Each structure stands twice: as structure tokens, then as C-alpha cells.
Amino acid sequence: MNATIRSSGDTVMREASGAAAAPVIRVQNVSRWFGSVVAVSDVTFDITPGITGLLGPNGAGKTTLLRMMTGLADVSTGRVTVFGEPVRDNPPLYRRIGVMSEHETVYGFMKGREFVTMMGRLRGVPELEEAVDRAIALVDLEDAQYRPMQTYSRGMRQRMRLAATLVHEPDVLILDEPLNGADPRQRLHFKHLLETLKEQGKTIVISSHILEEVEQLADTVLLIVNGKLAASGGFRAIRAALDQRPYHVRIVSDAPRRLAAAVVKLASVDAVHVDPDGALVVLSRNVGDLQLELPRLAQAEKIGLRRVEPLDDSLESVFGYLVDA
Amino acid sequence: MRSVYLLTLRQLSGKWRLGIMAVLAAMPVIISVIMLHEATADPVTDFEEVVLGAMLAGSIAPLVVLAIAAAAFGNEVEDRTLANLTISPVPRWRIALPKLLATITIAGPFIALSAFFSAHVGFIVDWQATIAVTVSAIVGVAMYASLFVWLGLVSTQAIGVGLLYIVLWEGFFAGFVSGARMLSIRYYAIALMHAMDPRRFAELDHVSGTTAVIVAAVVIVGFLALSVRRLRMMDVP
Numbered sequence: 041m042n043a044t045i046r047s048s049g050d051t052v053m054r055e056a057s058g059a060a061a062a063p064v065i066r067v068q069n070v071s072r073w074f075g076s077v078v079a080v081s082d083v084t085f086d087i088t089p090g091i092t093g094l095l096g097p098n099g100a101g102k103t104t105l106l107r108m109m110t111g112l113a114d115v116s117t118g119r120v121t122v123f124g125e126p127v128r129d130n131p132p133l134y135r136r137i138g139v140m141s142e143h144e145t146v147y148g149f150m151k152g153r154e155f156v157t158m159m160g161r162l163r164g165v166p167e168l169e170e171a172v173d174r175a176i177a178l179v180d181l182e183d184a185q186y187r188p189m190q191t192y193s194r195g196m197r198q199r200m201r202l203a204a205t206l207v208h209e210p211d212v213l214i215l216d217e218p219l220n221g222a223d224p225r226q227r228l229h230f231k232h233l234l235e236t237l238k239e240q241g242k243t244i245v246i247s248s249h250i251l252e253e254v255e256q257l258a259d260t261v262l263l264i265v266n267g268k269l270a271a272s273g274g275f276r277a278i279r280a281a282l283d284q285r286p287y288h289v290r291i292v293s294d295a296p297r298r299l300a301a302a303v304v305k306l307a308s309v310d311a312v313h314v315d316p317d318g319a320l321v322v323l324s325r326n327v328g329d330l331q332l333e334l335p336r337l338a339q340a341e342k343i344g345l346r347r348v349e350p351l352d353d354s355l356e357s358v359f360g361y362l363v364d365a
Numbered sequence: 366m367r368s369v370y371l372l373t374l375r376q377l378s379g380k381w382r383l384g385i386m387a388v389l390a391a392m393p394v395i396i397s398v399i400m401l402h403e404a405t406a407d408p409v410t411d412f413e414e415v416v417l418g419a420m421l422a423g424s425i426a427p428l429v430v431l432a433i434a435a436a437a438f439g440n441e442v443e444d445r446t447l448a449n450l451t452i453s454p455v456p457r458w459r460i461a462l463p464k465l466l467a468t469i470t471i472a473g474p475f476i477a478l479s480a481f482f483s484a485h486v487g488f489i490v491d492w493q494a495t496i497a498v499t500v501s502a503i504v505g506v507a508m509y510a511s512l513f514v515w516l517g518l519v520s521t522q523a524i525g526v527g528l529l530y531i532v533l534w535e536g537f538f539a540g541f542v543s544g545a546r547m548l549s550i551r552y553y554a555i556a557l558m559h560a561m562d563p564r565r566f567a568e569l570d571h572v573s574g575t576t577a578v579i580v581a582a583v584v585i586v587g588f589l590a591l592s593v594r595r596l597r598m599m600d601v602p
Contacts, residue, residue, distance in 0.1 A: 131453070162369075
């Protein structure tokens with residue numbers, strides 16, 4: 041799987057290695073605006089069976105895109121199809137789709153099992169009781185199934201919502217920030233569950249603003265920034281692109297000018313400047329090497345390091361770099 | 366349909382909401398008892414105009430129905446649970462209709478009992494009048510319910526807009542402007558009452574009973590159809 045990184049606004053199609061599976065979800069030239077605000081701009085991609093991660097900072101347009109992929113929201117222009125059919129206003133198609141929105145609100149007065157049963161009944165699940173048993177077992181909530189959901193923790197609510205999403209065994213799963221409120225054990229359980237579903241040939245789309253979360257779960261990543269598809273492809277290629285970006289590192293020491301003269305000679309350093317407050321700002325494309333070399337250098341030069349911190353390690357800056365590249 | 370109906374019944378049967386409705390529904394009965402003991406020149410006309418027309422059909426019934434109906438979809442839109450229903454493979458009318466039926470199921474008995482006991486007291490055990498008042502009140506509830514269920518779906522301020530409608534349109538314009546009366550739910554409920562018991566509201570200029578029934582059906586089905594359309598077209602939060 042190769043990553044394709046283009047400037048913002050470009051149409052980017054996934055480049056799959058090996059035999060390309062037929063797309064299950066097709067998003068074609070989709071835009072959505074709210075008044076003068078453009079939430080999603082001319083986005084095109086296909087999604088095939090497996091786990092696809094929709095990654096982007098908060099406010100990037102991920103949720104709007106997912107809502108259009110589930111038919112909950114209309115497109116302003118473009119077309120979204122699932123299994124070749126328009127997804128909007130197409131109730132029979134929803135039998136094959138499971139959606140878990142980012143909103144964690146549940147019917148608090150309902151017991152967990154009642155909720156899953158109701159969702160199964162609405163989807164016309166045959167042998168409902170067995171299906172409900174299976175779905176609740178999948179999320180490991182058998183012990184809490186007869187408790188009102190208002191007594192659940194945030195993580196338990198999410199898991200019971202996931203059970204309700206899975207009860208009709210959909211072919212397509214669309215999960216918006218599904219790991220909100222999950223503890224490390226639940227994350228691991230969720231990862232195994234997704235892998236099992238993937239082996240069954242399901243098409244799974246998960247969204248997240250957390251890079252590591254998507255890295256652990258998804259085979260393929262769609263990177264959304266400012267409503268546009270910034271990159272798509274295998275996670276490794278995108279990760280490599282991220283690792284090659286220049287980082288700004290701020291260093292506070294007791295001899296900044298002497299440290300600047302020494303540090304500029306390091307191969308991992310591209311540029312150095314000294315701030316008016318005496319702190320050094322180093323530009324590096326190889327932060328891994330810099331992390332190793334800097335303490336050795338300081339020790340050799342007998343310079344005391346008081347503080348070393350990345351200036352732009354936020355996800356937004358990473359995405360900003362990718363979009364501008 | 367049963368799932369949505371039962372879900373809505375549970376959502377709408379909060380103790381506070383039911384308590385307030387019970388108090389509102391009791392008011393016409395209390396006023397009827399008071400009027401029974403307060404001799405006036407024309408007690409029947411006063412009772413019809415004050416208790417049945419202004420109070421029951423024009424205020425209490427729409428207020429009680431508004432409190433229930435606006436929440437039928439409004440609460441789900443507000444707490445973002447509506448997607449649970451709309452991503453289900455069921456036709457949209459099978460979501461809207463049970464919501465309307467649940468609203469009528471909860472609001473109907475309050476208004477029906479209020480109308481029954483008010484008429485029973487006010488008309489001093491006149492069964493024809495009591496049945497006419499009760500049946501027309503139930504039809505009125507169904508009309509208001511269809512209107513306000515739709516309102517809860519199209520406006521996040523359904524209670525405020527509904528109150529303005531009740532006070533300004535049903536309470537003011539429809540009472541004083543004859544043309545406006547033709548677009549008033551209260552007017553058709555009273556016309557139906559008159560059709561079943563011609564002695565009631567005898568001095569008003571009524572449409573025929575058949576027309577009242579047809580208009581009631583058009584209002585109920587029309588706003589239900591608008592709710593279905595809205596469910597199909599809206600962006601579900």
C-alpha cells in the first residue's frame with residue numbers, strides 16, 4: 041500500500057498493492073458546506089474491505105464526511121454510494137450498514153440489553169435473542185447487560201453502543217471516534233474485535249484525531265485536513281512522510297551561543313537560531329538522531345541543558361506540513 | 366413500529382411532565398364545578414365559551430399536547446439519539462407514525478378525561494353533550510399532536526413557537542378574525558362538537574360535521590406526511 045501525498049484540493053485515490061478489491065464505499069467529488077463555511081471540499085476516494093482509518097485534527101471534516109457516508113447528512117455536491125447504491129434516503133441499504141456516531145448519548149432509562157434488542161428489532165434481525173447474546177458477548181458486557189445505561193461508565197456506554205451497532209452483523213461498519221472513553225484494556229479488546237471482523241471480510245471505517253490510535257488499528261489511512269483529502273494510503277508511508285518533516289526543537293542551556301556553534305555541526309541539524317530570550321531553536325529533519333547526539337555534545341562541551349522541548353509536535357502541525365508539502 | 370412506539374412512550378412518560386399535565390387537565394373540571402355553583406344569566410353559553418371554547422379547546426388541550434408532542438422528536442434531536450432510528454432499515458413513516466400515536470396515547474387520556482368530567486359537570490349529566498365534547502376533544506388532540514410533532518422536528522424552539530401559535534393564533538386571531546378561524550384547529554374541534562350535539566355552540570357559524578371530519582383528517586395526515594418528508598430530507602444530528 042503506497043501513500044499518495046498531494047497538495048490540498050487535489051483528488052487522491054488510494055493506491056492499493058496487489059489485486060484491487062471492488063470498492064464498497066465510493067465517495068466521488070463530494071463537498072459539503074454550511075452557509076459560507078466549507079466543511080468538506082471536493083473529496084474523492086474508494087474504500088474496500090478491511091480497516092480504513094479516517095485521520096485528521098478536530099474540526100477537519102471527518103464527522104461530516106462520515107455522516108455523508110452513512111446517509112445521515114446530505115452532500116452539497118458529489119455522490120456517495122455503498123455497494124453501488126446511493127446511501128442517502130435508502131433505508132433498505134441500512135440493513136447492511138452499522139453506524140456508531142461520535143455522540144455518546146444513550147437512552148439512559150433503558151437497560152443495555154433492551155437497547156441492543158431494540159436496535160436489533162429495528163433492523164429486522166432474525167433469532168433476535170441469540171443475536172443480542174452474541175453482540176453483548178463480543179463487547180464483553182454480559183455482567184452489565186441488565187443495568188440501566190445511565191449507570192454505565194463512559195467506556196461501558198461506548199461498548200454497549202458498539203454491541204447495538206454489531207447486532208445485525210452489518211457488512212459495513214462506520215465508527216466515529218469509537219475509542220472515546222476507553223481504557224487501555226478496552227482498546228486492546230476493541231483492536232482484537234476489529235481484527236476478527238476484518239477477517240470476516242467486513243469493511244470498517246474508523247475515525248480518530250489520534251495518530252497512534254489509527255496506526256494500531258487501520259490498514260489504510262485517509263488523512264483529512266481542512267475538509268480536504270491530504271493523503272491516503274498505507275500507514276507506514278504516511279508515517280515515513282511525517283518522520284521526514286522538519287521539527288523545531290527549543291533548547292534552554294546555560295551557554296546558548298556556544299551550544300549553537302557546536303550544534304550546527306551535527307548532521308541531524310538543518311538550522312539553528314538563538315531567540316532573544318537566549319533559547320536555541322533548532323530545525324531538524326532527524327529528531328531521532330538529534331535526541332541521541334545532543335546530550336553527548338552538551339557533555340563534551342560541558343554545557344548544562346535545562347530544557348529540551350519540541351515546538352510543533354501537535355497533530356495539527358504535522359497535518360499542516362503534509363498539506364503544504 | 367412497536368419498538369419506536371414503546372420507546373417514545375417511555376421517553377414521554379416522565380413523572381414531572383405527567384404531573385404538570387394532570388394539573389393542567391384538572392383545571393377545566395375545577396372551573397366547571399365553580400361555575401356550577403355561580404349562577405349567571407346564561408350559564409350554558411358561559412360554560413361553552415369559557416370552559417369548552419377558550420379553556421379546553423383553545424388553551425389546555427394544545428398546551429398539554431405541545432408539552433408532549435414537541436418532545437417526541439425534539440428530545441431525540443436535542444440529545445442526538447435520533448440517528449439510532451434513522452439509520453434503521455425502516456420506512457420513515459414507520460418512525461413518524463408511532464411517534465404520533467405515542468403522543469396521542471399519552472396526551473389523549475388527560476384531555477379526554479378532562480373534557481368528559483368538565484362536560485359531565487357543566488351540562489349536568491347530559492350524555493349526548495358529554496360524548497360530543499369528549500370525542501371532539503380527542504380529535505382535537507390528534508390534530509394538535511400531528512402539528513406539534515412536526516414542529517418538534519423542524520424547530521429547535523418548538524415549545525416557544527408552539528406557545529406563540531397557541532396564544533396568538535388559536536387564542537387571539539382565531540377568536541376575533543372570522544377568516545383566521547378557518548385555519549384554527551379549535552374551530553374545527555368545536556364544529557365537530559356542534560355536529561354531534563347541535564345544541565352546543567348553537568350561536569356560532571359552523572362548517573358541517575362532514576367538513577370538520579375531512580379537515581381534521583387532512584390536518585392529521587398532512588402534518589404526518591410533512592414529518593415523514595422532513596425525516597427523509599433532514600440532516601440528522
